[in-house]
Amino acid sequence: MGTSFFCIFVGADQTILDAVFELANDLENKWSRFLPDSEVMLLNNNPDAPHQVSDATLRLVSEMKLGFELTQGLFSGKVLGELIETGFATSKSNPENVTTWKANEKSSADLSDVAIDLAAKSVTVPRGVAIDAGGIGKGLAADLMSDYAMQLGAMGVAVFAGGDVAIKGMSVEAAGWRVDISNPNDVTKFIASVELSRGGLATSSPMGWMIGNSHHIIDPRTLKNSDSNVIQATVIAQNASQAEVLAKMCVILQASEGLARINELGVAALLVDEENQVHTSENWETYSC
16 A cells, blocks of 8 residues: 554554554555556456455445545546556555556546445446555555454554554543644644544645656546645544545645535544645644644
8 A cells, every 4th residue: 555554552462463464464465556466456457347355345445435425526536547647657665566457448437336236245347447545545444454453352543554544442641642743844843733532534745755746646627636725634534544535635626625625524624735824624623732
């Protein structure tokens, strides 16, 4: 998933730590678009036919379809071709792994047209649509890892994954889990801090992965790099995967429009614009510390 995972456990032994580590590796193998035999790429390269997948991938596709609905199409399955053409075909962590989307072509379909058959545990991806775990994958992985740790007997856990955080159970400090939000212009400094007792947080920025003058966030309305006035968005939601989707939405939209949608959904957000002005949603102060 192109990032490092860092976990803090409360009341967990080595067996739980090892099991969560193995889950992270398993999800990488199932979801990476840089591995041709991952479940994600087998779906992408064999369109218009149902293919049986794991429970984890069924959950991933379900979260992606929900993200499409929540963002009114700004979280899309139409942008992988543009990412590849822009220069983001190669894995950051291993240059030998390259995205190969053999079924890449234009179509009117999108994530709403992806079919899930829960009884058969199968997914059908229409031609022209690509399932790209990307940011939502690391958010969902954090969610699943934290859930798994609790199921195995941990009393609390925080999973940090490249700007995403999933929180479950008891924290080290009684006040909750403290999460610091980096300055987009200097990651060694912080612009805000929040305290969470549960749920998820995600921070997204077009400045995080650049190739030349191009970044990795594509606006599906234009199929070009997003060009809003938002240079960083942090969202707090019920889980990290949802927070990740909404953070991407806020980076694509202008700051005022993004905050309006965040307020409608009842989640919380902090946005930084290109003039380094900070904008917060109506309920951000609920979490601020």
